[in-house]
Amino acid sequence: MPTVKSLKPYRSFVLGHIKNGVATTNLLNAILDEVKETLKLDGVKRTIITTSKAKQDQELETAFICFSERSVSPWTIDSSVVDVLNHLVVICRYNRVCSICFSDSSFRLPIVKRFDTDENTGLGALRPIEQGIVNAAFVQGGTLTLWLSGTHRRTPVKADSKVLSGVNLRDALNPLEDQSYYFTAARSKANVEGKEVPIGASPRRSRVWMGPTRTWSEFRDSVLSLLKHLEGTKKPVAAPLPVVAITSIDAGKIRNAFDIGLAPMELTSDDVTIDAARRQDIEKWSYESDFEITSTTGINLAANIRLKGQLLGNLEFTFNTTNPDRVSWEVTGEPDSEEVRELHTTAIDLCSDPSWLKVWYESGHTISDGEVFEIRHRDMPFRNFKWANLGNFDVTREKPEPLDQIGTQDSLFCWTQLHWPNLDRGRTHPRGWLASDDGAMEIADFIHLAVEGERPILSLIHVKGAGSAAPNRGLSVSKYEIVTGQAVKNLRSLDRLILEDGMRGGMRKKVGALVWHNGRRSNRDRMLDALSQIGTDYDSQVVILQPHLTRTRYNEARQHPKSRDAARLRQLDTLLLSADASVRGVAGASLVAVGQL
Secondary structure, rough: OOHHHOOOOEEEEEEEEOOOOOOOOHHHHHHHHHHHHOOOEEEEEEEEEEEEEEEEEEEEEEEEEEEEEEEEEEOOOOOOOOOEEEEEEEEEOOOOOEEEEEHHHEEEEEHHHHOOOOOOOOHHHEOOOOHHHHHHHHHHEEEEEEEEEEEEOOOOEEOOEEEOOOOOOOOOOOOHHHHHHHEEEEEEEEOOEEEEEEEEHHHOOOOEEOOOOOOOHHHHHHHHHHHHHHHHOOOOOOOOOOOOEEOOOOOOHOOEEEEEEOOOHHOOOOOOOOOHHHHHHHHHHHHHHHEHHHHHEEOOEEEEEEOOOOOEEEEEEEOOOOOOOOOEEEEEEEEOOOOHHHHHHHHHHHOOOOOEEEEEEEEOOEEEEEEEOOOOOOOOOOOOOEOOOOOOOOOOOOOOOHHOOOOOOHHHHHHHHHHHOOOOOOOOOOOEEEEOOOOOOOOOOEEEOOOOOOOOOOEEEEEEEOOOOOOOOOEEEEEHHHHHHHHOOOOHHOOOHHHHHHHHHHOHHHHHHEEOOOOOOOOHHHHHHHOOOOOOEEEEEEEEEEEEHHHHHHHHHHOOOOOHHHHHHHHHHHHHHHHHHHHHHHHHEEEEEEOOO
């Protein structure tokens, strides 16, 4: 028989808080008894192997149950071919927070449904952790993986849901495109008791996961740290991630449903324990069911449902949005015939499950995952403006005459050669390699390579003169349109090999001689040698130097959101955010817009 010391569970937990006024004495044993009842461990299909009543293990109180489950193998109809699976449920408590760990994720839902009942005993004594607290505790630090679900209407040209992974996805989210998604789960490098720990969290499910363990002590210690950290988190965070959609605060305006579908989170789940039969069932109902809305009254609706084109019957949905964070509803209906009654009943069960149902409304609202979201464009600022001290340089003059006089006159080209990348002109001389590529079929006005820092930085710099040198000049979006288009058009040159080919092609032009290293004249061959040595591990950026926008005007527009300049700045934000999305998507680089200090 397994003992506690022999256990090494996968760390995937449902979290609960013991309700006020409920005594903790003998609570874990009561929870354990209710788990036995809920999972029907009566020896018919599932048989108990061993039970360990609540025991204190250092600061953690623990209890567990092992049981076996017999089922016909999914690949045969021969009932004599039986699979036997062994399962584990571990319950832990620290002060007034608990975790329940399941070896099979299919046990999670029936257990959680028993949370927070009026009896205040067993599982009913637990309430799910508020999602704002889960956000604050675990959706912090660098975000490694995001599971996103769309609130937008279904369309062939935009994904219903998607999974992203990266070094820190907070910076990878598209401020324009990703506003119509909300996150269902995230895996982040959370700071738990002073240690950076990769933790996955599904805040709406009051669930977290941390991966496998090698020993019981490793499991126990990590659970203790997690529960301590959770108990110490007091201030909820409603929106832990930038850009993505958040819950609507005005559900009273929902009306006129135009689409409905079944889209369970398990379609893009992180959970490796979903068996093949369960996944096949999910895909059948998600991809092969179809709804036809027949009538709507405010938020409520009626619809016909088909599976693989066969009519199963009608459904009526009555919603309660008193709490937009936890929408409830009732589904009723009649089957089309006795032959499809069982499938119709299954459809009602699935449509009653908040994790499955999604409804879209003409009012711009979406009910998804048991919450109300409002599709509303939020004006997102472009956050990568930088400000250059242009001193006595002529901000309206783009190039010197002739071009080979770069660095000797007061044009923006001359400023770039004399000062880039020192925006504050704090150094006497510029640093790094700089080449001008101005002309027909140019890569950029300038190509800059910095190799002094921890990682090389490759910059393609596009320069455009301001429309006016007046200190009080207004904000103009049109001054950015052409230069932004040029910047996006040449993104492919951020690839080092393509850039090298392009630079070699320009060696026969007059501009090919305009190369500097640390401010002194050099040649393209030497810069190409330096470029070839950086390999593929370098950072890259696209720079737009357009000094028509001044920092003073920018700050005034941000501080007065109803002003004319503020409206123009929002348009400029949209233009630059769209270009930034292209820069990130094509080259994994960043976009920098440089204005006048």
